[in-house]
Amino acid sequence: MRLLKIIHRQIFKELVQLFLLIGSCLLGLILVGRMLQLRELLLSQNLGVLDILRLFVYLSPFFMLLLTPIACMLSVFLTFLRMAADRELTALKASGVSLYQLLPAPLLFCGACTLFSLYVSLYGVSWGMEQFKVSLMEFARTKTKLSLQAGVFNQEFPGLTIYAQQVDLDSGDIRFVFVQDKTSKGLTTTVVAPEGSVTTDPAKEQIKVMFKNGRIFRREGEKLDVLHFGSYTVRLPLGNMLRKMGFERISPKELSFERLLEFDRDSELMSKVFDLDRARKVKVEIQKRLALPLACLVLGLFSVPIACVFRALKQQHGLVLALGVFLVYYSMLSVAESMGESRVVPPVIGIWLPNILFALAGGVFFRQAVRERVPGPVLWAARKLQRRRPA
Incomplete structure (x- = not known):
């Protein structure tokens, strides 16, 4: 035994x-x-x-x-x-x-x-x-080229150009921001703001760039509109890039x-x-x-x-x-x-x-x-x- x-x-x-x-x-x-x-x-x-x-x-x-x-x-x-x-x-x-x-x-x-x-x-x-x-x-x-680099025109997302003069990657705060959005055909949207912040939304798989106290310039053909805002958000669809690599937003293989x-x-x-x-x-x-x-x-x-x-x-x-x-x-x-x-x-x-x-x-x-x-x-x-x- x-x-x-x-x-x-x-x-x-x-x-x-x-x-x-x-x-x-x-x-x-x-x-x-x-x-x-x-x-x-x-x-x-x-x-x-x-x-x-x-x-x-x-x-x-x-x-x-x-x-x-x-x-x-x-x-x-x-x-x-x-x-x-x-x-x-x-x-x-x-x-x-x-x-x-x-x-x-x-x-x-x-x-x-x-x-x-x-x-x-x-x-x-x-x-x-x-x-x-x-x-x-x-x-x-915060740690790749997808982050906003100070003093650089970031064009990692098609149709979007983002510029920030000052960037704090730890807190996500940005200052003196310029964004040009050409994702909609025939419409160009330009956002200018003295300050803002960058955050992530894991649930929606997005990077959100939030602007404060700025202006929006919308040009469609010969028409130009100027809007003042207290808060405005641009959503960068990082989830689309994840799905290209095989990660779906809701997949049966990844659920509990x-x-x-x-x-x-x-x-x-x-x-x-x-x-x-x-x-x-x-x-x-x-x-x-x-x-x-x-x-x-x-x-x-x-x-x-x-x-x-x-x-x-x-x-x-x-x-x-x-x-x-x-x-x-x-x-x-x-x-x-x-x-x-x-x-x-x-x-x-x-x-x-x-x-x-x-x-x-x-x-x-x-x-x-x-x-x-x-x-x-x-x-x-x-x-x-x-x-x-x-x-």
């Missing part, structure tokens, strides 16, 4: 170490790629290291929802593949320890990954995306689970916010938010017998094999997602089908692995991979 506790502790420790290593590497690669894609939005990179890390933290939950099942599966697969290749499993079997008795450690680990992924799915995704957009707009106002359920229950509210295609995506996203966390448990346990079968493989080849298995799972999930959005199959059936099939296959393979029997197709694949190994 004491021996089993030591074995479980060592297996669990190795699983956690591999999960942290694999998860951090995959997440880092994806985040770096995403930041390179955002260079067009940020225009000039004046962000500090802490600012970039802050954006990384906010983006992480969105990607961790998908990466957690991959990292969980690879951790279990590589751990048991190493144990099988080092003949540790053979030695344990000779000592009377069956494969069933080794299950508590991977079960506990996969259960912890499932709970973590479920928390990210229900709360983390929406929190991260909301904070990411707010921070991105704030950085755009509670908000998704609210839309699903209230068809009238759904029709006001989403069109028919996105309404289908809401129903699919609800099932996906539940199915992906459970995939940690399903794919993790599926990896145990597969690692025992392919025990002669090197770890780098085993890594490729495990990624191929996940690619099959994700392809099935993507097809089911598309079919659910097009109403070919109900989302509750299509999204859960990959988990059901892999759970059934894992049960069959596990039973065969305990009996030290290998299904014909798996044995054929194992022999093919072993023959291709370099000498």
